[in-house]
Amino acid sequence: MRPARLTVLTAVAAVAALTAVTGCAEKSAGGDGTIKVAASDTACELSKTEFPAGKVSIEVENKGSKVTELYVLFPDDRIVAERENIGPGTKATITAEIKAGDYEFACKPGMKGDGIRQKVKATGGAAAKRSPELDAAVAEYRKYVQAQADETLPKAQAFADAVKAGDLEAAKKAYAASRIGWERTEPVAESFGDIDPKVDVREDGLEAGQDPAKDWTGWHRLEKALFADKKIGDDEKKLADQLMTDLTDWQKKVGQAEITPTSMANGAKELLDEVASGKVTGEEERYSHTDLVDFKANVEGAQKAYELLKPVAAKNDPALSAELDKQFAAMNTLLDKYRADKNGYDFTAYDTVGQDQRKELSDAVSALGEPLSKLAATVAK
Incomplete structure (x- = not known):
């Protein structure tokens, strides 16, 4: 798993998402070209806030001093499309398929928090046939x-059973x-809610304010206990059940x-x-x-x-x-x-x-x- 992330979506959007086609801009279907995003440490500026649904090209330029990310989000924060690790002074292009509806673009300087957001709308009807x-x-x-x-x-269950048996x-x-x-x-x-941060987040991927002792769960929490702390206690056994x-x-x-x-x-x-x-x-x-x-x-x-x-x-x-x-x-x-x-x-x-x-x-x-x-x-x- 990458560092801390927003809640994730159902792959319709993941369509769009899981993305990043670097250096490959393309005309959006039925539209007048790419959506340009100027991201900085304090702003997320878009060349347009309304665009035709379908195949969309989003060109991001990081004009700030921090590594940033761009997310296209449904109103409930499910991810439609994303591009991470955009370094200062660099560009990235996202090629995505986005259905008609209301969304938000979120630039995340420092790759933390909820991001700087702009509301957008994808217009149009049925998606093109494949x-x-x-x-x-x-x-x-x-x-x-x-x-x-x-x-x-079954492989995870074997792992969890060994933890619960105290067999290091x-x-x-x-x-x-x-x-x-x-x-x-x-x-x-x-692409499903908060399952990924529950099972695969690293300690340095926790959001600000989260307590590792209470909020860190999943494989990597158990990995630290087994390989670094070399112990299995009651907490680890509960974590094994939660993982399953x-x-x-x-x-x-x-x-x-x-x-x-x-x-x-x-x-x-x-x-x-x-x-x-x-x-x-x-x-x-x-x-x-x-x-x-x-x-x-x-x-x-x-x-x-x-x-x-x-x-x-x-x-x-x-x-x-x-x-x-x-x-x-x-x-x-x-x-x-x-x-x-x-x-x-x-x-x-x-x-x-x-x-x-x-x-x-x-x-x-x-x-x-x-x-x-x-x-x-x-x-x-």
């Missing part, structure tokens, strides 16, 4: 995310495996997610952004050092979305598809160097991976992330 190939991709991806949630529950070593052994399905499909998982309650909630809701080709493509890019911001740096699994398990799962989830969209992507941009094939293969070959066996998830502890090796991994993420950032615009043609 091709049969894209409908098939969405249907298969929906099956995939449900299967990942279904497969996560068994709990530590079960920890990483319990997270694989979540990490493969995290963009969709994040929250994951069961997620598993039941996955089938309700609104998924589109754009959200799949943007979600794939977001998974690579997760790798770049948390796994390569070693911040995500700072106590267990199982970052490479998460890393691999993120890559697998991104590749699954791409493979399902590939028939259309290859037709619309053969060169991009060829480059994505090449970079996914290179990334998987590199990750295989850190596996104890070819098909398993026993990876090298990340605290033993040197700086030169981390740079090699980071460079591979960048090489894959650049063409992957173009996928949403390509399938939206």
Whole structure:
């Protein structure tokens, strides 16, 4: 999980969201071009507050001194679209599908709080029809995310049972495996209310005013207890039960997610952004050092979305598809160097991976992330 975030939406909007197609601006359907957002430390200025619904391109420029984020939100704060980690003096473009309705744009300087907000309206009627190939991709991806949630529950239950039994070593052994399905499909998982911050927030991701002793729950709270504090007490056993309650909630809701080709493509890019911001740096699994398990799962989830969209992507941009094939293969070959066996998830502890090796991994993420950032615009043609 990334640092603290707003409450998340059902993937209709995630359509729009989970986004970030860097450097790939596109005309919005039926409209007069992109929506330009000038974000600063004190303002969130929009070039327009009303635009045609459909495929929309949002161009964000950070004119402030802090790293910022842009969210497109429903009135109840569910996320429609987002772009995180926009550095000072940089730009980012979001390609998204947004249905007709009222929304808010929120710029979040420092990536904390509720953001500086502006009300907007998307106008128009029914969404444009999709091709049969894209409908098939969405249907298969929906099956995939449900299967990942279904497969996560027994693995998480094994982890929770070990915690509740007070078996420190068994709990530590079960920890990483319990997270694989979540990490493969995290963009969709994040689209349901506050489930993501309940189960996957790090201590430094808590909002101002939250008390780690009371408000920090989920995998990473237990990770710290097991790997850093080396203890299991009554609090940890209660947290294990709460984790299962929250994951069961997620598993039941996955089938309700609104998924589109754009959200799949943007979600794939977001998974690579997760790798770049948390796994390569070693911040995500700072106590267990199982970052490479998460890393691999993120890559697998991104590749699954791409493979399902590939028939259309290859037709619309053969060169991009060829480059994505090449970079996914290179990334998987590199990750295989850190596996104890070819098909398993026993990876090298990340605290033993040197700086030169981390740079090699980071460079591979960048090489894959650049063409992957173009996928949403390509399938939206």
